[in-house]
Amino acid sequence: MGQARRQQQSQAPLVGSPGALSVAAEEGESVEWxxxxxxxxxxVYQRGLERWIIDLLQPVFDGLVKDGSVPRFVQRLRVVELTLDHEAPCFSNMKRRHSRKDSDLHGVVDLRYAGGVRMLLMLEVGEGRWRLKVPVLVSELDLECSLWVKVPVLVSELDLECSLWVKVRLAPMCPWMGTLSLAFVSPPNVKVQLSPYNRLRLMRVPLLQNFLRKLLTVDLPGVMVLPERLEINIPPSVTSVAEAAVGRDTIMRAVASAVLQADAVEQALLTALPLGPQTPAGGISLPEFFC
Known part of the structure; x- marks a missing residue:
């Protein structure tokens, strides 16, 4: 018994050995930092993220409606409002993936989000033209019209658990990142809560509720499952482009010239206008004859 235990200990890789490093790499890294x-x-960027997610989701919804991935009676699905709470997604078990390019960084990380995001959707329902015949005395009225119904739906209690593939392509200019690619390694586990907004009872229709649940938990995440991916192009800063075009020295001289011109304009205004001396707080006081 003791001999077998010693043999297992001798076969186990040491902490500093390459075998131990490979085992640790396979298990992934805890990314608490x-x-x-x-x-x-x-x-800090919560409000900007809300606007960015709305701009990101709306073209996807329009594409799903245009491709016929939704029932015929659905004419449009519009994102009216989206709010995030202070709880951020949680990452764990990050694993590095090798790349042939030196400028690319690949990785796979486990993602879990169960925050209080709330999204208000406006579902526009209608199907072509509806004919309505109404008998009026001797004659008959033949009326042809289009019927549209707008259904507000509140999406809340999002629970997302997935394995996320991330690729970062480095760039030689500030902000030193050119492209960010995101994709799900496999179909994620998504749960949402659908509820009528402003006491609307149309959400109790089984067909409407089942369609929206499938759209948000299956169809929408399916557009980001590998090999499909989300490509986010990050443009370089204006100063970086200007420095690359004309040089850093030229940019610094232009900035210094603008500062000197601003000082000259300020001095000219102080000379032309009857203003008093500048206070320590930065304001300008009026002369005594104005008091």
Whole structure:
């Protein structure tokens, strides 16, 4: 018994050996540092993220309606409002993937989000032209019209659990990142809660509720499952483009010239206008004859 235990200990890789490093790489890395940075950035850029997600989702919804992935009676699905809470997604078990290009960084990370995101959708329902015949005394009225119904739907209690593939392509200009690619390694596990908005009872129709649930939990995540991916192009800053075009020295001289011109304009205004001396707080006081 003791001999078998010693044999197993001798076969186990040491902490500093390459075998131990390979085993640790296969198990993944706990990225608590990334979660800490994300929690801080999430609160700072929360409003910008809400606008960015709306701009990202609306073309996807329009494409699904145009391709016929929704029932015929659905004419449009519009994102009216989206709000995020202060709880950020949580990453864990990050694994690196090798790339042939030096400028590419690949990785797979487990993602879990169960925050309080709320999204208000406006579902426009209607199917072609509806004919309505109404008998009026001797004559008969033949009326042809289009019938449209707008159904507001509140989506809440999003629960997302997935394995996310991330690729970052580095760039030689600030912000030093050219492209960010995101995709699901496999279909994610998504759960949402659908509820009528403003006491509307049309959400109790089984056909409407089942269609929306399938759209949000199956069809929408399916457009990001590998090999499909989401490509986010990050443009370089204006100063970086200008420096690459004319040089950093030229940009610095232009900035210095603009500062000197602003000082000259300020001095000319002080000379032409009857203003008093500048206060320590930065304001300008009126002369005594104005008091």
């Amino acid at each position: 990334l979660n800490m940075c994300l929690r801080k950035a999430w609160r």
